[in-house]
Amino acid sequence: MTAHTLSVLVENKPGVLAHVAGLFSRRAFNISSLSVGPTADPRVSRMTIVVDGASTPVDQVHKQLEKLIRVLKVVELEQDAAVERELALIKVTVRPDLRADLLDVAAAFSATVVDLSADTLVLEAVASPGKLDTLLARLEQHGTCELVRTGLIAIGRGSETITDDMPGHQPMAAVAG
Amino acid sequence: MQVTGAQALVRSLESLGVDVVFGLPGGAILPAYDPLRSSTIQHILVRHEQGAGHAAEGYAWATGRVGVCIVTSGPGATNLVTALADAYMDSVPMVAITGQVSTAMIGTDAFQESDTTGITAPVTKHNELVTSPERIPAAIAEAFHIATTGRPGPVLVDLPKDVLQAEFTWSWPPVLDLPGYRIPGEPDQEMIAEAARMLHRASRPVLYVGGGVIKSGSHEALMELAEITQAPVTTTLMARGAFPDTHPLALGMPGMHGTFAAVAALQEADLVVALGARFDDRVTGRLADFASKAKVVHADIDPAEIGKNRSPDVAIVGDLAATLPRLTEAVRDLVADAGPTDTAAWVEQTAGWKRSYPLRYTQASDGPLKPQHVVERLSALTGGDAIIVAGVGQHQMHVAQHFAFTKPRSWINSGGLGTMGFAVPAAMGAQVGRPNDLVVAIDGDGCFQMTAQELATCALLGLPVKFLIFNNGFLGMVRQWQELFYEERYSEVHLGTEIPDYVKLAEAYGCVGLRCEQASDVDAVLEKALAVTDVPTVVDFRTHDAEGVFPMVPAGHANDDIVLGPEFTAAEQQAAARKEVIA
Known part of the structure; x- marks a missing residue:
């Protein structure tokens, strides 16, 4: 899979997520992950969408997203030029004789223990998706019994921001005839 | 001044210059129907x-203005979905309320x-559920802005009943908020x-003209471009009338049921200039084999159409009303500096195809x-x-092929969706x-029965529309596919005449009803129908049930596999496959 990360600023209005999700299903685009949250501007939400470039024409995704009226801006973040992170909560079964190894693995990935029971623990890990996959593979040896991931979020490196030169960031003052 | 949401809706429509809406009331939309009176x-x-939906479409196609329809919630709205x-x-x-x-x-x-x-x-293109009456003027104004x-x-605007009933202080014009x-x-x-x-360089150019030329009002600019470049012109199903069929450079319609000359010219072209067209599968046939010798210029107002199906060598995003005159001007400058284009041999070749395989x-x-007659x-x-106006199927193709269109907005049909039942309301x-x-309106008997109820609306309004039914007793196009691709196993296509x-x-329904069963009566029946001026006229033409639409490129095939049909000999078909001029 060639993952492409799109950062999408949308108006924070009802139905926007449905329009975006509907576009993906209608045009047979495959989403690998989708995360949504607020931005510093309460009128604007930010979606991070990862699509598989091998099965989905990324240029078409980009252009079709831009056609949605409530979509303000679409930026493709190149992997090298962006910080990409994903948070995972992982419930792992713990055998007493392997507990030390498990904690060593967690420490190596800067994952922290956020819950503990007699025979399980929950790890919280924040990492790039690739590193997270490595951690999960390693934890398989212990027995992962539940997993939840947020989906990728990403931000461009350097001083540029996504709202630089954003067309119509201020509400357009066009008047009807 | 205080108004209800319903009054605001009607005032907004009036302020935007709407003079006619097509609709049918019901419970949730009831408040809007009171001020409408x-x-x-x-x-x-x-x-x-x-x-209501197709009528709004027909109005928009014919006038270039926004078609407006208004219906109630639930089934009223779902019944509108096909038209949307x-x-x-x-x-x-189109704006749907x-x-x-x-x-x-x-x-x-x-x-x-x-x-x-x-x-x-x-x-x-967009829709909105309006949740406060204050929002109505802007929502309606934005809908018109986006639609046009x-x-x-x-564009659809969904208005809850309580929002229509609530009062607020009227203000116009609204500020559009579409960042x-x-x-x-x-x-x-x-x-x-x-x-x-x-x-200017091309020796075998073709102008591949789509519906965008008509929508942008660029038919005159197209004529200037065609004449300065001397490039043959093919008009898609959506663009019939954008370029007069009577012009020497006109090749007719391309695609699955296009003329041989149009199909062959695109296949042999060294340059295809797509103007407000979208490389639809019914035009291209098997995409990989479409116009494979040609470089492509693609001019369109929608950036998402560029490269969607065919990657162009040059892309021009923008309104054709701006693009076409500038392109013509630029070619004119080149002609002034370096002499005219040299397409004479090419134009003669396409003319030869027109003569050889009409x-x-x-x-x-x-x-x-015969329906063609x-x-x-x-x-x-x-x-x-x-x-x-046409519905969808054999009759639609026969009209698109055989009617000599000379003016834009003289041809209305359901192109992309292929909606049977479009013709009567449109x-x-x-x-x-x-x-x-x-x-x-020229309609098939299958299509006609899907929306014939609007004859009542037409009759009560005294609209003198002519409805010509090509009654062959079959779902003719489906029958044709079963004949050609299912070894004549006809399954559920016989309707009866x-x-x-x-x-x-x-x-x-209060219309004039006429019937025509033989060729020698066609002129007299048509003249009789054309003479009626106060009510609709329906003519039952009993057309040949085994008549197919040809030429035809079988679905999924390359356009080079074009089949001329039973009117041509095997020798002619073989010559056509070699793209020879034989007449």
């Missing part, structure tokens, strides 16, 4: 909501509730210059009535001076929009 807006009461999808596929500017259950009831599975914005999102600018399309709406700006001059150089059918004087007689008797809308023009009796049906 005393409005300057004419409301046309249809018999089915789908009819149709308008979306064919980029028809739907009633909705009161905001407090939304989500409770209330009576006549449906998730209208959810259902229609994939088939509208950029690539046109349908994410992008209308393409000026076309790139560098790209235009490059396209002009390619056109659209051909045989009307025996005592044989079964009716179309040709209509074309001759009207001199092309009519608005022709013709009604066209006649409402252009009351002084002759409107002729006798039920209903279309003459009696016409009379029951």
